[in-house]
Amino acid sequence: MHGIKSIAAIAGLASLAVASPVEKRATPGSFQIKQVQTGQKLAVGAVAYQKAYQKYNKAVPAVVAAAAQQGAVTATPEQYDSEYLCPVTVGANTLNLDFDTGSADLWVFSSLLPSSEQAGHSIYNVASGKKITGDTWKISYGDGSGAAGTVYADKVVIGPVTATTQAVEAATSISSAFQQDTDNDGLVGLAFSTINTVSPKPVTTFFDTVKANLTSKLFAADLKKGAAGVYDFGYIDTTKYTGSIVYTPVDSSQGFWMFTSTAYSIGTTKTSASISGIADTGTSLLLLDASIVTAYYKKVTGSKNDSTQGGYTFPCTATLPDFSITVGGAVRTVPGSYMNFAPIDNTGKTCFGGIQSNAGVGFSIFGDIFLKSQYVIFDQTTSSPRLGFGQQ
Numbered sequence: 409m410h411g412i413k414s415i416a417a418i419a420g421l422a423s424l425a426v427a428s429p430v431e432k433r434a435t436p437g438s439f440q441i442k443q444v445q446t447g448q449k450l451a452v453g454a455v456a457y458q459k460a461y462q463k464y465n466k467a468v469p470a471v472v473a474a475a476a477q478q479g480a481v482t483a484t485p486e487q488y489d490s491e492y493l494c495p496v497t498v499g500a501n502t503l504n505l506d507f508d509t510g511s512a513d514l515w516v517f518s519s520l521l522p523s524s525e526q527a528g529h530s531i532y533n534v535a536s537g538k539k540i541t542g543d544t545w546k547i548s549y550g551d552g553s554g555a556a557g558t559v560y561a562d563k564v565v566i567g568p569v570t571a572t573t574q575a576v577e578a579a580t581s582i583s584s585a586f587q588q589d590t591d592n593d594g595l596v597g598l599a600f601s602t603i604n605t606v607s608p609k610p611v612t613t614f615f616d617t618v619k620a621n622l623t624s625k626l627f628a629a630d631l632k633k634g635a636a637g638v639y640d641f642g643y644i645d646t647t648k649y650t651g652s653i654v655y656t657p658v659d660s661s662q663g664f665w666m667f668t669s670t671a672y673s674i675g676t677t678k679t680s681a682s683i684s685g686i687a688d689t690g691t692s693l694l695l696l697d698a699s700i701v702t703a704y705y706k707k708v709t710g711s712k713n714d715s716t717q718g719g720y721t722f723p724c725t726a727t728l729p730d731f732s733i734t735v736g737g738a739v740r741t742v743p744g745s746y747m748n749f750a751p752i753d754n755t756g757k758t759c760f761g762g763i764q765s766n767a768g769v770g771f772s773i774f775g776d777i778f779l780k781s782q783y784v785i786f787d788q789t790t791s792s793p794r795l796g797f798g799q800q
């Protein structure tokens with residue numbers, strides 16, 4: 409999630425009620441993208457994993473060997489898992505981009521921006537691209553942040569996959585929050601291309617551009633609590649989850665990976681309820697109906713809905729109940745320990761909850777707080793898209 413959407417959740421989802429909620433290589437068959445250790449040397453997870461087997465002269469599992477040979481880029485979340493970033497080569501430069509399944513624009517900080525707004529960022533130099541005359545774009549996210557600019561066709565490389573002529577949306581203006589988040593050089597939208605904002609005609613997302621060349625038309629997100637995550641493209645890594653994957657149909661009519669769960673549990677208390685929401689790697693938190701949120705924090709001693717903090721807070725020492733949903737007939741659980749998003753200040757006394765209200769959004773948002781407890785498969789292998797969840 410780019411820090412902005414998480415700031416939305418912290419700064420005041422109440423304000424959301426006012427703000428318009430949501431108007432945000434030779435290609436081998438499959439490969440693994442690891443997220444970059446921002447500011448640190450790239451740890452290539454799959455290669456490290458392979459080395460471990462080789463060190464003890466053990467056979468390297470095929471999927472690890474495949475991933476290692478595919479090349480992998482490892483990204484680590486920002487502090488408090490507020491954002492997960494992967495290095496992507498755009499034209500001649502490598503930028504750290506936020507893979508966002510809640511939006512469908514690949515936009516980047518560019519040489520077209522005023523130099524003051526480029527400061528601290530890796531930049532796409534439009535000189536290497538082919539300007540797509542007449543195309544413009546403008547995106548606004550749920551928290552009022554946003555960006556706008558023009559469009560170039562250029563090479564985009566993610567892992568070992570190269571899209572030779574991907575539409576790259578070069579920013580000519582960006583909101584202040586994006587300027588301040590110097591870890592983030594732009595977004596790779598992985599929602600459906602129908603909500604791409606390029607005018608007069610939407611362009612395809614990176615995934616839509618390359619999916620025909622993948623072994624399977626799918627990608628999977630393996631985000632982690634406080635550690636590097638992985639995006640797998642074109643294959644399912646069966647070492648990444650326990651038990652089996654449960655699948656559920658996706659309603660893509662609003663351009664999101666939207667699904668419905670049929671019950672939720674707070675601790676061991678299960679309640680039947682139809683919860684319609686989206687799998688959104690670009691949102692930090694888990695945004696649910698107020699009734700569920702209130703019921704959850706009733707179980708947390710010292711919690712309160714603090715309008716000055718923009719949501720529910722509790723003592724950082726609080727014990728938090730697990731939260732589960734029933735999806736595709738199976739229960740999928742977020743451990744209580746994942747529900748503490750971050751301290752509200754540097755005293756570390758009071759913490760901000762990972763579960764907050766979806767007021768003003770119109771549906772629930774299963775952001776990183778939920779997604780990092782699962783191996784999530786975004787599956788377009790058939791004409792009916794679906795989501796898969798494997799408990800981690």
Ligand SMILES: O=C(c1ccc(-c2ccco2)nc1O)N(Cc1ccccn1)C1CC1
Pocket residue numbers: 413416424429430431432510511512547548549550551603604605664686688691769773
């Ligand atoms: O930020 C967005 C978001 C993403 C993409 C677009 C968009 C506009 C035009 C095309 O895509 N508009 C958004 O608003 N969230 C998450 C969110 C978080 C908090 C409140 C509201 N929402 C979309 C996925 C739901």
